[in-house]
Amino acid sequence: MSDTDTTMNAALEKAEAGVRRMRAARDDRWYPSTHIAASAGWINDPNGLSFVDGRYQVYFQHHPYSTEWGPMHWGHVSSDDLVTWRREPIALAPSTTADRDGVFSGSAVVRDDGALAVVYTGHRFRNGVDEDEGNLQVQCLAVSTDGGRTFSKEGTVIDCPEGFVHFRDPKVWKQDGRWFLVVGVSTLDRRGQVWLYTCDDPELTTWDFDSVLYEAADPNVFMLECPDFFPLSRSGEPAYPGDPDVRWVLVFSPMGATPHGYTNRNGNNAVYVVGDWAPGRPFTDVSPDRPSDSGANYYAPQTFQAPDGRRILFGWMGSFTAPEPTRAADAWCGQFTAPRELRLSASGDSVSTVPVAEYARLRQDTVATGPVSVGLNEDVVLAEDIRNSADIELEIDLDRTTAERVSLLVHATPTGNHTAVSWDSQSGRVWLDRRLSGAGDRGYRSVPVPASDGTGDAPTLRLRVIVDRGSVEVFVGDGEGVISSAVFPPEGPRALVLSSESGTAELPTVTVHRLRSIWEDPADR
Known part of the structure; x- marks a missing residue:
């Protein structure tokens, strides 16, 4: 040697x-279950x-x-x-x-x-x-x-x-x-x-x-x-x-x-x-x-x-x-x-x-399925508590949706905290808004959406959202836009909620899959 x-x-x-x-x-409160991180x-x-x-x-x-x-x-x-x-x-x-x-x-x-x-x-x-x-x-x-x-x-x-x-x-x-x-x-x-x-x-x-x-x-x-x-x-x-x-x-x-x-x-x-x-x-x-x-x-x-x-x-x-709370204590x-x-x-x-x-091999079970209709200014709970990871697929029928904004609220807690993944009909963009996420940086990010994201007479917006304990990734359509952000929600139950604002929403498909851990060693799960 x-x-x-x-x-x-x-x-x-x-x-x-x-x-x-x-x-x-x-501290594993935000430690990823389905993403690579250092031990x-x-x-x-x-x-x-x-x-x-x-x-x-x-x-x-x-x-x-x-x-x-x-x-x-x-x-x-x-x-x-x-x-x-x-x-x-x-x-x-x-x-x-x-x-x-x-x-x-x-x-x-x-x-x-x-x-x-x-x-x-x-x-x-x-x-x-x-x-x-x-x-x-x-x-x-x-x-x-x-x-x-x-x-x-x-x-x-x-x-x-x-x-x-x-x-x-x-x-x-x-x-x-x-x-x-x-x-x-x-x-x-x-x-x-x-x-x-x-x-x-x-x-x-x-x-x-x-x-x-x-x-x-x-x-x-x-x-x-x-x-x-x-x-x-x-x-x-x-x-x-x-x-x-x-x-x-x-x-x-x-x-x-x-x-x-x-x-x-x-x-x-x-x-x-x-x-x-x-x-x-x-x-x-x-x-x-x-x-x-x-x-x-x-x-x-x-x-x-x-x-x-x-x-x-x-x-x-x-x-x-940007501030990341895991630096201080985790x-x-x-x-x-x-x-x-x-x-x-x-x-x-x-x-x-x-x-x-x-990545779909991580799916363990399906906890919610569509279609889902969301009434005027209504919230629909898809899952009461997903604290680890989820892979969420949804479609929004834009022809039959009148809401100004349709949101998937992830990490929604009893304290009112959540991260909003939203389709905004006025801007024609998909947003990830961290204003109420919890600890860490706030702010929002967004990507434009083509006039039609689907085929046929009824344009459909397709989203795939991958949620982990401390992150959200949003894939728009066939991946034409991606938004990835860290989030740090409070302790306690973390629900998934569909929400409409100033109108109604029609979602032909909503599927929520819980995910298993990626780690081979049980000590890291």
Whole structure:
């Protein structure tokens, strides 16, 4: 065993002990039942999403000693079906000069020799203490030969450009026998860019700068974090690099974006751009940048290609800026979205997002079914108490609905608290309103709805709402709009209620499924 591996093993043992101490104090009142979260401590960006040795591997930015962001480690969970998850030992910890202040975000690929190779950002403060004099960030390589459980660090493979203080979050893929990598950059004149690198070395140790792939149009955007670049097929079939029937999607998280109307309302936002690209050619966008998710808590999404060709995504549901009550007393903070499949729209210039088909396997029983008629200014209770998780599907017949607003109230408590998922006929939008949710941040987020969401003479609005103890995700139609937000309801019974305002509502279908826990270990359920 090398000295580098010995040092990291000691750091990993210390981190595991830190998590155990925090886990003993964890409060589960909002701890997710059906979403990935750290056993204890802080979690942010999904990292290293991959499939190796018959299991899906999900890593994440993790601070094992605190509920606040701190020196980043890589936490790890794995699954053989995308819905039942096993906790794995912490995979990476700061242990070298290059990553002494954090093993920052990165991605994983299976090399030709079968090893799982991780390219990540090694982070350190230039003054050794804080960011006052900037960061020094390099791209590093770590390799696993046991299915992603343990890694050996191979050192720096891309140095930091001279004078740059933001240079991070590499995403790697293979195309036409060659390796490619995108990385987020803040230039010397503080413009957010995505750079492209190439590699012909099968061990991924030698990389060459290729080009500036993209620059943010907003001059206030000084950094594009967590870039991801991948193909989606216009035919709807699985898309592979080199397929001529594809569009390329660039996803990134802009820092410094200007709030405007309904967009860029969070301290941390994630957007995507659709365009055309091939090796040796520039990326030509065919769409404006659009929200990857319109919720209040969604950042740093990362994708990977499943063995069957689907493009699967996880995002972080958390915040660096908004108040989150789990930080103060619950010994954990942050979670992931449900796993999602991405598809290219029929027009070829936008992306739809839906829960993976496997998510339905979590359904245990059906507690309410439609059709449901809601009278003038009436409330209809669908379920008296769902404190853990539910998967709710409903349709609103817009031709037979006269209400100005039709709402699904989730986490409705005897104290009057609830989170409202609403169809607003005046604005033509679906809203997620946290004004009465309970603790934490308030505010609302929304997405527009097409004039007709269905087929035939009667337009129908279809919604799917996934509720966990401390989160709500809303999928509109076939995933044309998504709203994901953290919520922190009070203790006690949490009902599901349909509500109409200034009119009546007709819902041909309402189905509420209780969900089982995703955790393999009963201690985490």
